[in-house]
Amino acid sequence: MGFLNFHGHNSVSFNGHDKPAIPVSLSQYIMHYLYGANEPLILKSTDKILDVGEFGEGEAQEKSLQKFKAMSANPALQFLPHGIVMSRNAAKNVLDFVYYVEGATNGARLAVGPCICQRALEKYPNGLTEPEIKDITLFYSADIYLDLGIGFKEITNDEAKDILDEMHNRGYLHNAMYMFQKTNALFVMCNCDANICAVQRGARLTDNTDAKGPEICVRDASKCKGVKECGKCIDRCFFGANKADGDEVIFDQNKCKGCELCVTTCTGKARELTIRDDYEYEDLMSKTLLLAGKYGYERMVPYER
Known part of the structure; x- marks a missing residue:
């Protein structure tokens, strides 16, 4: 050692x-x-x-x-x-x-x-x-x-x-x-x-x-089930991107950091991730790495170990 x-x-x-x-x-x-x-x-x-x-x-x-x-x-x-x-x-x-x-x-x-x-x-x-x-x-x-x-x-x-x-x-x-x-x-x-x-x-x-x-959430508001029936996006979001207005969920996309937590628990299937156009960290970690296998990016192939 x-x-x-x-x-x-x-x-x-x-x-x-x-x-x-x-x-x-x-x-x-x-x-x-x-x-x-x-x-x-x-x-x-x-x-x-x-x-x-x-x-x-x-x-x-x-x-x-x-x-x-x-x-x-x-x-x-x-x-x-x-x-x-x-x-x-x-x-x-x-x-x-x-x-x-x-x-x-x-x-x-x-x-x-x-x-x-x-x-x-x-x-x-x-x-x-x-x-x-x-x-x-x-x-x-x-x-x-x-x-x-x-x-x-x-x-x-x-x-x-x-x-x-x-x-x-x-x-x-x-x-x-x-x-x-x-x-x-x-x-x-x-x-x-x-x-x-x-x-x-x-x-x-x-x-x-x-x-x-490198990703951001997009929402189809017509599929949202609202706060009373679901509202899980409000509980799951770290950044205050989802807030309640009565039974309506207000989504502020500008606050979204692309963590996916709301996407995977949305019972109305109203949310999905897409590529962020203004990703600022390409010099630190490129989209070709982070998004490999999605959005048309080539999947990484493992070496034999």
């Missing part, structure tokens, strides 16, 4: 579709390792600010909001995680890319472990008493989190896809997270809940419209 579980040319970083993975530099690996080791402290500090911003009152709440917005805009803190929201199919394409395309020749791995936010904050959803096993680390970050001793284990692609299915059914959001604002620092496929995940709470608190994925 290498230094800090660093595997040299087999600790590889994401380089985007149609480009092979390359070994991550030792300096980036160490910086990311230090972040991983200190992530619980960072999350606890952020959680305190978010709690006041969400649940505080008056001047204290306003100060907390302004503090969080200043932190989010601070250039010195842009190394912290940023994400791209995506549908379940797009998330599975990322796993295929890591496991079959990159892993076949370059040593990329997948590992899963307890939700970092839930573990650090000791907050759990739905009456649970311990963190859910749902954070899927990718590429060199799998090496890091396996070494941190916090319950991560290496898994197969099929096992990772089963986790995505289970988390989607629970109403969790698939979010591919980057460090350092760099293409080669993709490190985890988060499955975020609405009430504990620091990234999603922060985005909601500041009405942040970033992180929109």
Whole structure:
């Protein structure tokens, strides 16, 4: 075992579709390792600010909001995680890319472990008493989190896809997270809940419209069954894109980030995903990867392992 579980040319970083993975530099690996080791402290500090911003009152709440917005805009803190929201199919394409395309020749791995936010904050959803096993680390970050001793284990692609299915059914959001604002620092496929995940709470608190994925929901209003008979889209949406007006569901497409949660639970079959024209992250993760096998994009073919 290498230094800090660093595997040299087999600790590889994401380089985007149609480009092979390359070994991550030792300096980036160490910086990311230090972040991983200190992530619980960072999350606890952020959680305190978010709690006041969400649940505080008056001047204290306003100060907390302004503090969080200043932190989010601070250039010195842009190394912290940023994400791209995506549908379940797009998330599975990322796993295929890591496991079959990159892993076949370059040593990329997948590992899963307890939700970092839930573990650090000791907050759990739905009456649970311990963190859910749902954070899927990718590429060199799998090496890091396996070494941190916090319950991560290496898994197969099929096992990772089963986790995505289970988390989607629970109403969790698939979010591919980057460090350092760099293409080669993709490190985890988060499955975020609405009430504990620091990234999603922060985005909601500041009405942040970033992180929109390559797809967007379109709706046939004539098929919508309304709030009383269905209304599941309102409950499932993280971003306030669906709101009730009496028994009518008002859909604000501008707020949609393409997570698919409303699409798969719409009992009227009134919703579907389509390609987003204004996708802004082509340089980080291309549509040819995320949408492989859909909309006319070529399906990825696994290498023999």
